[in-house]
Amino acid sequence: MKCRVCRGPAVVDVRRHNANFCEEHFLKLCRDQVEKAIHDHRMLEPGDRVLVAVSGGKDSLALWDILLQLGYETDGLYLGLGIGDYSSESGRFATGFAKERGLNLEEVDISSEYGFDIPGGSRAARRAPCSACGLTKRHLFDEAATRGSYDALATGHNLDDEAAVLLGNVLRWEHEYLGRQRPVLPAGDGFPKKIKPLVRLGEREMAAYCVLRGIDYMVEECPMAEGNRHLAYKEALNGIEDRSPGTKHSFYFGFQERTSVLFAGAGDSAGRPTRCDRCGAPGNSAVCAFCRLMERAGGRLPAAPEPVPVELGATRSNGQGSATT
Ligand code: AMP
Ligand code: FES
Ligand code: ZN
Ligand code: ZN
Numbered sequence: 001m002k003c004r005v006c007r008g009p010a011v012v013d014v015r016r017h018n019a020n021f022c023e024e025h026f027l028k029l030c031r032d033q034v035e036k037a038i039h040d041h042r043m044l045e046p047g048d049r050v051l052v053a054v055s056g057g058k059d060s061l062a063l064w065d066i067l068l069q070l071g072y073e074t075d076g077l078y079l080g081l082g083i084g085d086y087s088s089e090s091g092r093f094a095t096g097f098a099k100e101r102g103l104n105l106e107e108v109d110i111s112s113e114y115g116f117d118i119p120g121g122s123r124a125a126r127r128a129p130c131s132a133c134g135l136t137k138r139h140l141f142d143e144a145a146t147r148g149s150y151d152a153l154a155t156g157h158n159l160d161d162e163a164a165v166l167l168g169n170v171l172r173w174e175h176e177y178l179g180r181q182r183p184v185l186p187a188g189d190g191f192p193k194k195i196k197p198l199v200r201l202g203e204r205e206m207a208a209y210c211v212l213r214g215i216d217y218m219v220e221e222c223p224m225a226e227g228n229r230h231l232a233y234k235e236a237l238n239g240i241e242d243r244s245p246g247t248k249h250s251f252y253f254g255f256q257e258r259t260s261v262l263f264a265g266a267g268d269s270a271g272r273p274t275r276c277d278r279c280g281a282p283g284n285s286a287v288c289a290f291c292r293l294m295e296r297a298g299g300r301l302p303a304a305p306e307p308v309p310v311e312l313g314a315t316r317s318n319g320q321g322s323a324t325t
Helices: 022-039 058-069 086-103 110-114 118-125 129-147 158-173 177-181 203-215 231-243 246-265 289-295
Strands: 012-014 020-023 049-055 073-080 105-109 152-154
Touching: 012 022, 020 022, 020 110, 022 058, 022 105, 022 177, 022 203, 049 058, 058 073, 058 086, 058 110, 073 110, 073 129, 086 105, 086 177, 105 110, 105 129, 118 129, 118 289, 129 152, 152 289, 158 177, 158 231, 158 246, 231 246, 246 289
Parallel strands: 049 073, 049 152, 073 105
Antiparallel strands: 012 020
């Protein structure tokens, strides 16, 4: 097995590209694919400040590592979702990564800050755990990115994730979700820009990237996600990809390039834009879905911080809440 670029001994095969790569050229391929995604979809401008949502898993830690190498100014955000050992373990990987590299990681523990956790919240609201979890994550990502005035919020969704979501949306013709399934969602109506710079890379490549870069990550999957539909779609696509490498890529990018335009606008929020009475988040209902979930689960919003008297010569807060490294 020889590297496609230098003909030296290869360590990774990428069947989708029908090629093998040595360590140096595989790592370069990953950086190049992220750079291409950022460029093709106009995700970022040079010098942009990016908040990277890190779960402690391979994708988001690899993404943070690559964005740093590409020269972006980045901070991390980790949400402790209160899913038992899974959350405490994944938190250790996220904080370990940041600490080793002297990076800034904001940690939000929903149990102590909002008084509920995902298992309790999903039971109280009678929602599937992944649905309560997704809603909570989206809300807190938006909140943190807006509070810190970041140019974009980046998540580690990879090609496998996005192709599986697309398959699920197509199987049920979820035209509103299809209208929003883009690798970049522009800022607007009080929401931050959201980007998915790993859309050109698969799960297997991200695991290989972490191993080669010496990044320790949480290998176990979330116990609450077991048996959900998303995993079934991933397995189905893996079966097809095995027989026909490149299918996931052409399915996802074929949709982006040729078909997504048919759904454009379908996912845009309907109704008069307004702000949540409780937390002030943008939306189109009097109380946002996050506050409804939290209240049903017996939680509460954190107390507003005491106004700090401004003294001449004092350092101004950067508005980023608690940040640890
Ligand atoms: P998932 O929803 O678990 O498939 O994760 C998709 C992406 O969301 C990850 O790649 C991260 O960027 C982000 N993410 C997931 N869980 C967390 C978390 N607990 N804290 C911060 N970001 C997260
Ligand atoms: Fe959200 Fe598992 S990480 S339900
Ligand atoms: Zn090589
Ligand atoms: Zn709210």
